[in-house]
Amino acid sequence: MGATSATAAAPARVPFFTQAAxxxxxxxxxxxxxxxxxxxxxxxxxxxxxxxxxxxxxxxxxxxxxxxxxxxxxxxxxxxxxxxxxxxxxxxxxxxxxxxxxxxxxxxxxxxxxxxxxxxxxxxxxxxxxxxxxxxxxxxxxxxxxxxxxxxxxxxxxxxxxxxxxxxxxxxxxxxxxxxxxxxxxxxxxxxxxxxxxxxxxxxxxxxxxxxxxxxxxxxxxxxxxxxxxxxxxxxxxxxxxxxxxxxxxxxxxxxxxxxxxxDRADQDIARRAELAAGYTERLTGTPGLTLPTVLPRTAATNPVWYVYLIESDHRDGLAEHLARHGVQTETYYPTPLHLQPCFAELGHRRGEFPHAEAACERALALPLYPDLADHHLDLVADLVRGFQQGKHR
Structure with a gap:
């Protein structure tokens, strides 16, 4: 699935994605x-x-x-x-x-x-x-x-x-x-x-x-x-x-x-993604104004595979700008719900019809998550997120 990149205001210290290593x-x-x-x-x-x-x-x-x-x-x-x-x-x-x-x-x-x-x-x-x-x-x-x-x-x-x-x-x-x-x-x-x-x-x-x-x-x-x-x-x-x-x-x-x-290394990469997701959750749990991703209980055995680590913030755009100023790239999933996209205007939808979809579009932000992400970069991103949110809720 695609997403919209936040514009970086500083050289990227932590790209949203890289597979170079x-x-x-x-x-x-x-x-x-x-x-x-x-x-x-x-x-x-x-x-x-x-x-x-x-x-x-x-x-x-x-x-x-x-x-x-x-x-x-x-x-x-x-x-x-x-x-x-x-x-x-x-x-x-x-x-x-x-x-x-x-x-x-x-x-x-x-x-x-x-x-x-x-x-x-x-x-x-x-x-x-x-x-x-x-x-x-x-x-x-x-x-x-x-x-x-x-x-x-x-x-x-x-x-x-x-x-x-x-x-x-x-x-x-x-x-x-x-x-x-x-x-x-x-x-x-x-x-x-x-x-x-x-x-x-x-x-x-x-x-x-x-x-x-x-x-x-x-x-x-x-x-x-x-x-x-x-x-x-x-x-x-x-x-x-x-x-x-x-x-x-x-x-x-x-x-x-x-x-x-x-x-050949798909299982290894999936395991690393899970490790990084757990690291974010450990570092960000209890941060004010932040909603962390949840693995829902199901009626059958299911397994999460962490393609994206998606948080919700009550100051999403400000948080994205703050991270960009410090060289951390993020992605907005998704800025506009489909029923309000111009290409579907002929279907005649209006704001308010699908409130959960609209709320996610206003609050959701993806943090860097990929097998090459280093632990010290994980620490940096989490510290920046936590510091911004705590500053907004003092």
């Missing part, structure tokens, strides 16, 4: 994959992509993984493959990155916004019930920041009204509900490999996860202009029959090579 340590493994790629001479939609799909399927437990060129394209193709028809409504949270909703439009549907649970930041099942109409065909839980949406309740709502569940699990690499990986609880889900993600490439890349072979076949064809049949090492491809309306959304093998190298 970890990438240097991964270079020998990455180079081995790149050497294989160069020797084969197939740089897009080739053997490295197929290898990544196989490894990711084993890692997530998905029966099918289809690599594409971004998390956004993954959503568009998944929605189409899951049966979205022109004009169908898809319920989407009002608090998420804009791609969750624009993907519905690009797939031919109509987004319908619902409010969020103020603790998990995910779709509120009661709000889903309130906005559902006879034209609603799908519901899209978005798993944000560090934990899954309330899948038990949302799946019950979907079953009750015969709605298809499509998960925007772009941020949810490694998250599981009762042992089942995010994205595999309905028709399918997606992963984004944008560089800042828990598993990030060095450019844009994404994937569709599904256990449904029909969905997988449709996505695999649509990512390659609707063509079916073999797609690896069968150059040229211009005369292959086109059975579906598709697009050019193939993953390039350089990104696949990087992701294969980084998968």
């Amino acid at each position: 970890s990438f240097e340590s991964l270079w020998p493994t990455t180079r081995r994959h790149l050497d294989q790629l160069m020797d084969r001479g197939k740089f897009s939609h080739g053997p490295k992509v197929a290898e990544l799909e196989t490894v990711l399927a084993a890692w997530t437990g998905a029966r099918h993984v289809i690599g594409v060129n971004s998390g956004t394209d993954a959503l568009v193709l998944l929605l189409r493959a899951a049966g979205l028809r022109p004009g169908d409504e898809v319920i989407v949270p009002a608090y998420t990155f804009v791609a969750s909703a624009t993907s519905v439009v690009l797939a031919g549907g109509r987004p319908v916004f619902a409010d969020i649970d103020p603790v998990s930041y995910s779709l509120d099942p009661a709000s889903v019930e309130a906005v559902r109409t006879d034209r609603t065909r799908m519901v899209m839980p978005v798993h944000l920041f560090h934990q899954l949406a309330d899948l038990r309740a949302l799946l019950e709502v979907a079953d009750r009204h015969a709605l298809t569940v499509v998960e925007d699990s772009a941020e949810a690499f490694g998250m599981r509900w009762d042992g089942v990986h995010a994205g595999l609880h309905g028709a399918g889900g997606v992963l984004s490999f944008f560089p800042t993600k828990t598993l990030g490439a060095i450019g844009d890349a994404g994937a569709v996860l599904t256990d449904d072979p029909a969905v997988a076949d449709a996505v695999a064809a649509m990512r390659h202009h609707g063509r079916t049949g073999p797609t690896v090492d069968d150059f040229p491809t211009i005369n292959r029959p086109t059975e579906l309306l598709g697009t050019n959304s193939k993953m390039d093998d350089i990104q696949a090579a990087v992701l294969l190298a980084k998968l």
Whole structure:
């Protein structure tokens, strides 16, 4: 999911994200994959992509993984493959990155916004019930920041009204509900490999996860202009029959090579992210005017994976400016709720319709969190946050 950067007023002492150190340590493994790629001479939609799909399927437990060129394209193709028809409504949270909703439009549907649970930041099942109409065909839980949406309740709502569940699990690499990986609880889900993600490439890349072979076949064809049949090492491809309306959304093998190298240390990176999140919580607990992220109890075994450490402050913008003046970069998730975005003005929403989403947009701020973050930088950020908040509450 994207975010808006706070403008730094001083040279960055603590960037919001960097992978320089970890990438240097991964270079020998990455180079081995790149050497294989160069020797084969197939740089897009080739053997490295197929290898990544196989490894990711084993890692997530998905029966099918289809690599594409971004998390956004993954959503568009998944929605189409899951049966979205022109004009169908898809319920989407009002608090998420804009791609969750624009993907519905690009797939031919109509987004319908619902409010969020103020603790998990995910779709509120009661709000889903309130906005559902006879034209609603799908519901899209978005798993944000560090934990899954309330899948038990949302799946019950979907079953009750015969709605298809499509998960925007772009941020949810490694998250599981009762042992089942995010994205595999309905028709399918997606992963984004944008560089800042828990598993990030060095450019844009994404994937569709599904256990449904029909969905997988449709996505695999649509990512390659609707063509079916073999797609690896069968150059040229211009005369292959086109059975579906598709697009050019193939993953390039350089990104696949990087992701294969980084998968070797995915568990280590997830553990480091958890360690850093625990460090923030320990240092910031009891800070006045600050709300810290919470891991909600669930009806099934779930595991948090700390993609983002999101705090809420009653002086969010002032806090971001204070941190920027001291060289600490932050991100605002998200400055404007989707129902008030200009691109959705024709839907006719007004401020006040989804109060929890609007409150999060006004209060939420993400602190630096990534495996390369040093402990002394963690101390610095926490000290700055605590000092600012205490000054505001004297």
